[in-house]
Amino acid sequence: MPSHRGTLALGLISIAGLAAAVLALQAQRPRPSLSVALAAQATQFSLDPDTLVGWGDGPVQPIFFSHRRHAGEYEIDCYYCHSNTDMSSWASMPPVELCLGCHRVIKAASPEIAKLRGYAERDEPIPWERIYKVADFVQFNHGRHMRAEVQCEECHGKVEEFDVVYQWAPLTMGWCLECHKKPQEDEGKLQSAATNAARFAQPGPESRGLYPKSIDSQYGVLNGPIDCAACHY
Amino acid sequence: MSEIKRRDFLKILGLSGAGTGLVGCTQEPAKKLIPYLVQPEEIIPGIPSWYASVCGECPAGCGVHVKVREGRPIKVEGNPEHPVNAGRLCSRGQAALQGLYDPDRITGPLRRVEGSEEFQAISWQDAEALLVERIQALRQSGRSDRLYLFSDSSVSSLDRLFDLWLGAIGSANRIIYDSFDVEPLREANRLTFGLAEIPRYQIDEADLVLSFGAGFLETWITPVQYTRLFASSQRYQAGRKGRFIHIGPRVSLTGTNSDEWVSARPGAAMLLALAMTRVLVAEGRAGARGAAIRPLVEPYTPERVAEATGVDAETIVRLAQEFAAAPSCLALPPGVELADRNAAAAHVAVNLLNYAAGNIGRTVRFGPNVLRRRPASLDRLAVVAEAMRSGAVQIALIHGIDPVHTLPPALGFADALENVGLLVSFASHMDETAARADLILPDHTPLERWSDHQPETAVHGLMQPTVNPVFDTKATGDVLLSVAGQIGGDLAAGLTWPTYLDYLRDSWGAVHRDFAPFQSFDEFWREALARGGVWREAAAQPVTLNPAVSGVAFDDSTLDGGAAEPLTLLTYASPNLYDGRGANKAWLQELPDPVTKVVWNSWLEIHPDLADQLGVRNGDLVTVSSPAGRLDAPVYVYRGIRPDTVAIPIGQGHVHYGRSASGRGVNPLTLLSAATDRASGGRAWLSTRVSLAATGASVRLVEAQGSADDHGREVAEAITLAAAAEADRHAIEALAQNPDALVEASEDADPKSPYRWGMAVDLSSCVGCSACVTACYAENNIPVVGEARCAEGREMAWLRIERYYEQAHGDTGHGPEHGNPSHEGNGSAGSLHVVHLPVMCQHCGNAPCEPVCPVYATYHNPEGLNIQVYNRCVGTRYCSNNCPYKARRFEWFDFEFPFPLNLQLNPDVTVRQKGVMEKCTFCVQRIMKARSDANALGRDVADGEVVPACAQTCPADAIVFGNLRDPDSRVSQLSRSGRAYHVLGELNTRPAVTYLKEVVRGTEEA
Helix, strand or coil: CHHHHHHHHHHHHHHHHHHHHHHHHHCCCCCCCCCCCHHHHHCCCCCCCCCCCCCCEEEECCCCCCCHHHHHCCCCCCCHHHHCCCCCCCCCCCCCCHHHHCCCCCCCHHHHHHHHHHHCCCCCCCCCEEECCCCCCCCCCCCHHHHCCHHHHHCCCCCHCCCCCCCCCCCCCCHHHHCCCCCCCCCCCCHHHHHHHHHHHHHCCCHHHHCCCCHCCCCCCCCCCCCCCCCCC | CHHHHHHHCCCCCCCCCHHHCCCCCCCCCCEECCCCCCCCCECCCCCCCEEEEEEECCCCCCEEEEEEEEEEEEEEECCCCCCCCCCCCCCCHHHHHHHHCCEECCCCEEEECCCCCEEEEEEEEHHHHHHHHHHHHHHHCHHHHHECCCCCCCCHHHHHHHHHHHHCCCCCEEEECCCCCCHHHHHHHHHHHCCCCCCEEEEHHEEEEECCCCCCCCCCHHHHHHHHHHHHCCCCCCCCCCEEEECCEEEEHHHHHCCCCECCCCHHHHHHHHHHHHHHHHHHCCCCHHHHHHHHHHCHHHHHHHHHHHHCCHHHHHHHHHHHHEEEEEEEECCCCCCCCCCHHHHHHHHHHHHCCCCCCCCCEEEEECCCCCCCCCHHHHHHHHHHHHHCEEEEEEECCCCCHHHCHHHHHHHCCCCCEEEEEECEECCCCCHHCEEEEHHHHHHHHCCCEEECCCCCEEEEECCCCCCEEECCCHHHHHHHHHCCHHHHHHCCCCHHHHHHHCHHHHHHHHHHHCCHHHHHHHHHHHHHHEEECCCCCCCCHHHHHHCCCCCCCCCCCCCCCCEEEEEEEEEECCCCCCCHHHHHHHHCCCCCCCCCCCEEEECHHHHHHHHCCCCCCEEEEECEEEEEECCCCCCCCCCCCCEECCCEEECCCCCCCCCCCHHHHHHHCCECCCCCCCCCCCEEEEEEEEEEECCCCCCCCCCCCCCCCCCCCEEEEHHHHHHHHHHHHHHCCCCCCCCCHHHHHCCCCCCEEEEECCCCCCCCCCCHHHHHHHCCCCCCCCHHHHCCCCCCCCCCCEEECCCCCCCCCCCCCHHHCCCCCCCCCCCEEEEEEEEEECCCCCCCCCCCCCCCCCCEEHHHHHHHHCCCCCCCCCHHCCCCCCCCEECCCCCCCCCCHHHHHCCCCCCCCCCCCECCCCCCCHHHHHHHHHHHCCCCCCCCCCCCCCHHHCCCCCCCEEEECCCHHHHHHCCCCCCEECCCCCHHCCCCCEEECCCEEEECCC
16 A cells, blocks of 8 residues: 555656646746737727736737726726626626626727627627636535635736736635635634644544544634535535 | 516526536536626526426426526426425426427427428428418318317416417317326216316325225326325324225335235226225214115125125225224225226215215315316217318317327327328427427427416416527417417407417406406516415315216226236326326436336236246236237236236337337337226226237346345334334333434534434335435436446436335234235235335445545545545445445446536536446535525524425425434434334444334224
8 A cells, every 4th residue: 555655646746746847837938929909909098018917828808808997997896897796606797788888988989899889789798718717526606705705816816907817826726725724813713723633632423533634623613614525516 | 578588598608608617527618708798687697596387297287496597497396385286396397307408309390391201390480371371271161160279188378278269260179188087087076976076185184095096196186286195194193194095906106105905806996985885884884974875885785796806895894994983084086097988987986985984075175176178088089080081170280298199099090190181289399299290380398488277276377488498499379379360350350469478467367356356467467476376275165965876877897808818907107207298308217117116118017926827027028919909018027916917007109209218118008999988988098908928038127126125134114003103102202301312323423513414214204206316316417327227237316216015013913914925916905015215325424435435535524424526536436335225326428418408407516427436415515505505694504494306306205304413403303213213224334314114004003
């Protein structure tokens, strides 16, 4: 058995190494230059093409939509467009009708808004490029995180500063658990590691080895559950 | 209606990218994120909407709630408020989704290519124009009466529109058809009480239920309601339990729930009921009522009928005495499959027995009557067939029925259809009748359409569309209105509604005036839509004995066939497939038959003695010959059938209908003649004798369960009523001493966890109907694997029902434990008792599967659940090998959900892929949702807030789920019952599922 484990560990290390190398390469990758068309668009929105935040990290969207302009400059609340994100397991995308609510009047002459109107007139939804997607086999409940008062930027970054949205967080299990495993900050419920250790020492079914001690301590102790079934079912 | 238009489900295909993303690595991940153009107010992506409607799978008219995610119905559940089914549903109702998403549905109007078997697609406009043209031609020639309209027997607004439309055309040829009519019952009630109605049987109020064979827990009249009522009096509670005696030639699913089976010759019901009535009258137990019926029953002494019925005189007297002595009792008639040529008389005899015992107005209640239109008799259909052959039927419109599959070929109806000038089918699926049509104008399926259904006197169910039509179909009501409008003139004058919905609302004006005259119609309509209809308790109709009853001739029924055909043929409605309409629903094909556990096939049930005589075993093909026809069917050897009778289920034998149905099994109607009950014209299913001949060939008859014997391992447990009461006394004493005691399994969770989820299954409630199994398929995205995989034992069901032939333990002097389990079939008590045992993952506290997993994919979670993590699983299958319950299933293949079946998948549950182990999760997604909801309210989950799919649908309320750490929860209380036991508990697995032993009430127990 130990030899198996050793091989496995070695394998994991080499995979991790490879991944790190790839990431390093990506970090060094040259910033792609803007296409002429896009540069023109940016200029038309009074944005400096050279300072577009997120360019090169996120996909080119069918409409050049800037979160920096909407959420940043104009301070439109995230909820205004992404409504019900606190109720539903899925974060919602604004319907085209909502965009047109303002843009029938505002910037109506812009060619990008003309694209928007085009979609509405053709009865065709906008095929946004998808950016955030949790891994397969994960049941992620957006609303539950909102109710737990996780801030938007904790997972999505400072979107109000992005012109082009990109996947800001890695969305890996390790990244999820980083937060889930933090001790709860609510003072009334905060428990020290010592208290946790004391609980593990209690005689109980876990002493029969029925489940691992590490999975034990999620009730009023940690930020989020770390039980596999909380997300995987 | 604009409300529906906005519920446009195609527009949100993209948003559901998150749903398809869960499908697994084998599918392309969604790369686009597509929002609504205009988001419907009532839809929040990720949160289901529920719509109230009515189940359209059989004439019972159960109320349903349809769970719709992003515009797609993904689950059907019973409507808890509805008086017929009170929130529960059977397998067929659960599988309504597979009718909606049937990959073999007719996708648009079709026209037959002249002189060919093929169809070609045409537009709705052309299709309607064709119909209009032909009707106009008929009207111009003054032969409007040459138009015939065939439809089913349910009482609805559509039914009235058919009459109106046909009247406007000028034809009186409305043919109502019901494959399982109950005309003998209706006629018997007219003869006995002067009221041609179908009463409500108050099974819940009867201490003793005596059935002459009706399959009331399967398909008869309103099975979900009957199952609920049956369970409420027949389950063991507080030292009491009703007694159910099943009399008949075969132990049906209903019969398997009896405390005693009295094996009687087929067709013996009439004589037995008369003889029992005579005993009651002769012993003065019928009181004043006896005088009126004495002359009728006088000749039928138990001794005289003993020979003809196969039940000895002593037993008849004992049964009669038991019946009379019970505090309340109810006799149920022979029902559909045992209806012979004298069925009405047999039903009259049962009426007399109920009358003599004083049950009329008590357990047999007129007033809240079951409503069905009277179907045409087979004799009438024979006349129609003759008219077709002679060319007198120019246009035939067929809606909602499949007469070609469900009529005996001997009637010649199917062949006669060839001579109809224009055969128009409104079928949604390519059934046997549609396949012969010239023009197919596909109707919406019940989940897609506006409609209503009045299954009982004062129950008006309302159906609303829960989804935009999946294919290019059109409501038949709209087609008829459109056709009338196009023909114009006098025809259009009487049918001015622009759409069927307008007509429906108009038609509900009468209901509005009746139920809520002081409310505005719009408000009434909205409330009715939200509730699923309107209802109230109907006033009782008092009845008295009809003097005409003295004229009833209690003659013997005759059977076709002579000395060369020694065996009586019993054909019965398949509990899964009904009359065959369920045959293309893969869930129902893969659902093991509750009695034989056979999947995907037909079979011939024969007694072991007969099998020995023929030298055949399970799967051997025998040729069954009757005067009307012959067929080859595989043998299933069954102890629960008399040696002089053989049985074949109805439902298979399709040529068309789709990939799951076609070419599968046999249609036993080939063997039947067009026999009818003499008095009522209802169908006589019990009408022929057959002979058997072994062919020497055999097929593999796939059974989902091998042995029906638990080999003394106490897997399925049954005890006598006395023993149950004794055990209960101990449990109650123990509980009184320590009211907050928890069951052992409650320890198997994190000490801090408020929950230890557990389940209790009361075997004295469970009737084995298997609705839970289908509900589980629907909820948990369980793939269907097909017959060949089932034969390898690789079916994927997370929940199965095992059935064991089991004698009750106990020390009472009578009853089943003394019954002879041999095959004598001599009318002695209790010769076959069956325990139905639902088996799912037991969520063991000390689970054998957990320590053997090398990758930690299965483990015990802090709330006591045995969790399977799909993305950790590498498929060693060690866990499955170590599971003593065979609860685990392995995905050997990537199973497909062919479009549009994939639209039914539950987005809250992962669709597993090849190489992954899976099993019952206790519907963990529902637990998580309840926890999340409770969390938002800052409290713990309360008892009853988590209801797994199986428990939700159980018509008998046999499955209870909840928190074992709460001493007051229902599951805790049941788990501490004196009847509680664990299956294979001696292995120290510490299961979270507690079974409560089946209780059998013997002859003299009360």
